[in-house]
Amino acid sequence: MQIPPLAAQGAGAGSNSNYESSQAAAESAKFSQMLNELKNKAEGALNPKEAEAVKEAKAAETRDKDLKKACEGFEAMFLNMMYRQMRATVPENTLFGESNAMKIFQDMRDDELMKNVAAGGGIGIADMMYKQLKPQVESRNAVQNVIK
Secondary structure: OOOOOHHHHHHHHHHHHHHHHHHHHHHHHHHHHHHHHHHHHHHHHOOHHHHHHHHHHHHHHHHHHHHHHHHHHHHHHHHHHHHHHHHHOOOOOOOOOOOHHHHHHHHHHHHHHHHHHHHOOOOOHHHHHHHHHHHHHHHHHHHHHHHO
């Protein structure tokens, strides 16, 4: 009884694994396509009231995302102003001096840093503003829907 070489065993197993993974990926793509088709058919099969409710829900979700983004933008702007004031208290480098290019670079870096801080949760201003403004936005949109 002869034992086949290890290289031959590994190559067969590897290609079989690649085949299986590509087959699974193809099946997943087919499933996603079928799911999207069914979703589109379901949305088309809704009666006009249900279709309007779906549109309103999507619009509300978009408004909600926009409100969150605006609150984060405000917090980033606030943090940036605060950070610039803190930087102004630090004495300038008198040994080498600071060029305009270096100041511009610091401002740009600080802007991006504060945007990332605000997007990552910040100090909570965006969350508080969102909680306070969301009911006002919802009530305004409800009034607009009644007027229509």
